[in-house]
Amino acid sequence: MTTTTTAGSHQDAAVRHVLDAVRAGRDHELPGLVGPLDPPARRALLAELKALRAEARGWEWDRWRERDALRAGLLVAGAACHTGAAAAAAWIGARDLRRWPGLPTDLLLDVLADRDPAWLGDVARRLADRAATAADDYAFISGLLRISGGPVPTTDAFVHGWVDSKGITLDLHDDPYAPELVPRLFETAEPAPALLWRAEPDNPEHWPSGLVSLAEAGVVERRTLVDGCTARLLRGGRPQQLSFYLVLLRRLELTAAEEQERAADWIAMAADGPAPVAGHAQEVLARLALAGALTAGQLAEMSSLVLFRPEKKFVRAQLVLLGKVLRRDPDARHELLPAVAGAFGHEDTALQERALKLVAAHLKPQDEALREELADQARALSPVHRPLAVTVLGAGAAGDPGEADLPYEELLPHVPVRRRLGxxxxxxxTVELVVAVGKARTPDLTEFERALDGLVRHARLHRAELAEALRPALAGRWWIGSEAHAGRRPAGLDVVAAAVLGLAHPSDLRIDRQRPSGHHHRDCVHEALGRVLDGRLREAGQRILEDPLPFLLATPSWDTGSLEPDELTARLAQYRQVGVRPAPHDFAQALLRVRRDPAAAAAAAALDTSEGRRLARWLGSDGEPAAAIRRVREPGERAVHWWERAGQAVRRIVVETGDRLLLQREFPAAFHPLGRPQREQTRCYHWTGEAPLRWAVLPEDRETQAAWMLPALTGCAVTEERGAAAELPRLAELGGPAGPALHLAVATGLGARHGEDRLSAVDALLLLAARGELDAPRLGRDLAELLSLGTVKPTRLADALRTAASTGAYATTWAVLAEALPTLLEDPAAHRGTGELLSVAADCVERTGATGPLPPGLADLATRRGTTQLLTQAARLHTALTPPPPTTDPEIRGTAA
Known part of the structure; x- marks a missing residue:
């Protein structure tokens, strides 16, 4: 009995020593301290470690050093105490027990060395299955496998960890995992990042060379590498991700037989692959075609797909290849010439002409059926090539009789229908809406406003019922019954929900307790809009606790955030009737949202209340937006931060809003920044998910919002920034005048570097046109100025306007281009890409039949000799804009009649 008690006390003391070492961060002592413990002592220690872990989770942020020092000790000691493989793997994989730079591998392997090999293999497998941590844990997992002798895991994360472990010196020949993991390099959902960093073709220590040497040594089959590369390239992806597989494929130097065997793969890559992949596939197929290893049918299939690509270099190279094959094998024309006709619809009229001339060179007089087929396809040609098409292919190429006499019809998108809030x-x-808004990454304005409206209304009439329904629905919110977050307050709609539940104190909801903006946010309008939103929510919560409102004045009428003036007047009348004092922030937001209709001012003034009189004045002159100042900022003006220098290295247009003294005098303090002059913003960082709620603060002032958006749009045009134009279509849907700032914002977006931003600007342009709000000459003049400053590049603008025109808005696009072209034609050599813009303009004029004054400089350019795109398209536009001379010969006139 004494011996047992003594042993137990020794074990208790040993447990305390382990805990002391863990708390003190003496991790190196743990293997020696934990090793002698018997199973009961380890179970007791594990319970203490779990309690310590839970305690550390609740520590405040200022104890982060103490918490960080505990982690490795908790991890090592806890791993040694777990008896189940699943529990041990869960403990080792826990995020809260990890320290930078990773697991204490040596200590873990030391404390687990005496375990059964099968148990160690099970833990290794479970850790390899953890996608979030397996790559980081590769060294530890491989150590377990070395001890246990278990099978090699092949999960994506373990493969990534294996690749990362290779370091600078790549030696795969002695790696026991290579035969199992090399095939997995081509099958992971994402390629291992280290493959992309070390993929130079000729470097012997980089992955392509290392894998080729494995194939040469017979460690892996060559076919595995070839098939893996082709399969991965066929799968598609970003060019950077595919670069490694393309480099490896070139490094393998496929034989003619290997290339011919995969002809269908090359055709698929040439059709749909990113430009580098498609270029390689086209090279391989061209080599096969010229060697006679590709059938006419395969070449025709490939050509019909490649000629459909927008890249001119691929189309040009394919037409050259088809010409070579047709000269060598004229009988193939029946299969190849219909494929050549696929280029008749290309956006580049020079390529259309080349394809038509290729058809003319190889079509035989006896090919009547083929001629008829090609004539039908020739209707896709630009009108400038119709005469030659008729000469080569016959009258059928001219189109249906009378087609040219049909009046042009502009096609614009349907105007989005505004929806009532409901x-x-x-x-x-209301409870469902509150939960949905809280879970949404980007809150919907309609859901948010209806949820807020429901909370306020029901808190006055049915607060107990509302609270009873809210509490279980919001049980997962951190601010409900959590002592660990003492001192922190809920945000967003949860502020109002907390007030309904009685979990918010009035002093915590005071508007003047809003935290001031951080230093780098002091000029950020997004922060200012967010403070208005936060102030409105705090005020609503405070009124629920002290003086509940029957409803909110600022709840919008429409899903854009706009509020009808007669509705606001009716709400103020109800407030007067029941004797409710309007909430200042709520009323201020209502004024900013109301549609300004001077005809509604009389009804507002007739209320004979201070708010009614303020509304009447606001519907008149008080609600006028501040005047904006437009100027050109020179590159020499100093950038505020080093990261802004790239964006300020070019001349650019800035629009600075002026003072709105009324907002600063009569509105609550949270609104004052909106009334102060907004100079060109410095770079700011903000949560973009709340954009729909922030822009709804000023839904009837597109001009001000466009001025605030302009610096970010300019960044998208002159730097690698992206995404700022995504809000342009939404901005175009809002109310208020569509004035100079909005048109300038759309013009800048049309010249953005990235295609998705340009598409958003095109959507905004077409939406304004459909609503009858587009001032096309103004937009064209803005583009001309941006082109002359270098903010917008002609090639990007051509891409955007070609997209706009192709939707059916050719007349709108020409109206814009007619004002922009004179600036480019003054010195076309200084603007690379002018020829592409002239091509878009010519296409618009040919389709609409527009005539009119020639842009200055076009006539001179059109008479110059040369075959460049600039001169070719200038002549084409000149011809399209110049009406044919009237026919005076009576005989000819009679024939025409």
């Missing part, structure tokens, strides 16, 4: 939600619906 009826007041019930208690159950």
């Amino acid at each position: 009826a007041t939600p019930s208690v159950a619906e």
